[in-house]
Amino acid sequence: MMLQLSLVSSIDDASYDLFVSTLSNLCGNPPVVFGNFTAMLKPNPAFDIEQVNSKNQLVEQSRIKLCRGLPLQEVEADNAKRDFRLLKKYQNDEVQGLDLQIIQDMLHGSRDLDEMEVDGGSNKGGSGAQDVWSLSISDIPTAGSGRKVSTQAITETTVLASGGSSPSIVSFLSELGYVLDFQLLVLGIKFNMNNGVFLELSKIWRLNDGRTEQITKGGFLVKAFVNVAKSTDIKSINSGTTSLLALQKELSGYVELEIPDRKSMDSRLENKNDI
Amino acid sequence: MSQGPVPDTGVGVADSQADYDFSHVPAQALDAVRMRLAQLTHSQAKLKDEMARADLPQWHSLQAQVSIILTQLQSLTSTIHHFEETLDSTVVYPLANFPTTAHEGLLTTLLRKKNIPEVDEWINDAKETSGIDINTASHEDIKTALRSDEELTKWALDFLKQEHSNYSYHGFYTARELSAGASPDTQDTYQRAPSSKKPKKPFDANNVLKMIHQGTFS
């Protein structure tokens, strides 16, 4: 289990260029473009699921997050043009250049990566089809009135492949007891602010019946975060917090980074218990 | 003609001192010159010591000292010039009650006007370096030489001024850019970004976060 410390904000489309220029100068590097596809799964609603485990401990029903990178070549074939300016084309509901069928293939049948190169990834051929996903469950961020940043625990593993007859990640997860809930597409840029702080600007679409709908219309979601590998590593938590707060201070007066509402970052099911 | 007293040597001449009037002694002039000479010799002695050390001092320290010495020289020459008339017409002579027989050597030393050999050597050196033969050169020649020396200095100053004007010392544009038409900054300093450059919030981040965590789209 690791901890993610974060602060959030938003900026409008018109302020994008200046913001990119400002942050590039602050951290000394241009941003990296990234794209990912997320499928959120929830426990099968047809199941009658216990609220306690075998040791009689209360266990919340969590959503499972499946995430993988988007093949950005599909979106922009020209390597030279794949920089932050790319995002200026995506102000509407459409995600031009992206074949949604590819995404569905990835979910419902393990697609052979030999045909598809995911940005930044390397294809290791060999035994069977590669079906690489990040699988994670996150807790609601910790509470506390004196909080300076949001602290959220994330438990994560990597799925390398799926197997069996007609292998697919979704069919396995349904055996696990999980079904598809909703799907998201993210296109964004990421700045490495140094001392472990990253700042992402993203545009997010929801996938709905084969259509895409942008939920960040008009601008970008801003998220500054630090990942701490061990949740017991107080030293790293403190230094990560300090670094984040330093960034907040540096940007204050221009963009105000704030603590997100912890209830908005709760991916548990239906918030039955308001813990 | 003013009277100049003998510097007080402390030899017992108490009674006769009351007979002499020392009010015409150009004390102010002498004191001014004396003070400036003292400063100058002090600075020069200091510089000489610095140069004699095994580790030469930093160039900027030497430059500062030379600068000070030049200033002091300047100050001395202007003081002398200021009191020129007074000093020119000052004559030093011993009072009648000076014990000439007992201290004859002292008297000749104090009143001596001839340069010590060392000084003569310096003066000759200076004359040699100037390139003019004092003995054969006419008054006109000397004047010409001095004038050309002054002109050299003037030329150097003009050259500096010219070079100085080729560069821009303030603002953010080089002189070349300015002459090419860049508008000179009205101010040298950065100004706070006007508030119209501040980004606006197109949506509530928490709403978006809620959507991506719980799927609650409206």
Add this chain to the structure above:
Amino acid sequence: MHSTVIFSEKATPASITEFHDILSNDLVSIKEKWSFEFKTYRLTVKNLPQGSSKLMHVITFTNRDNQSVIIKNNSAIVTSPATEGVQPSLTLNGCSAGTLDTFDNLLASKLSNLWTQRQNIKGDFGSTFKTTELTVRATNVFSYGGFKGLLIELECEDDVSDGEFEQRVMKIRHLLDDMLTGEYRVCSASMDPKNRNLICDLAFQYVKVLEV
């Protein structure tokens, strides 16, 4: 790539040494030690349809980068807790937070109201032998401290036909027949013969021989 798993409950803790001796004639080299862990979980959902399988197995191999294979009902995934390797693409694209756990930990910490651990079988410090034909891995198997039997993995990295592999397996089986009086379970099956995946099939074979 072929594999076969053999499990004998009739073996004794000393059988593995005997097996090593028998193999000695064909032994080319001895490789690193290895371990596996075989956990069985049961789905605690109350209203499942009759006859549907409730068991899920998680098999973890230390000698294969600590990868785990999770099998339920002929559907499987392979997971890795290794922070190196595939991670860069996932971290870069904002998918991963960079620190990974095992699937077992995920089940235990977050999904314990759905899945309860029923069984834990382990093989620690098993031996790896290389013969001219096969890679043979053997280990004593324990469950909660008690000795359960001898497990043998046979793997062929060469590109041989099914028939050829079967012959090589038979040779080993003959050796075992002498040793264990023929009482053992063996499985060479693949989860999907059209879609061979070495580690998935291997894990599947483990399930077949270890589950009663």
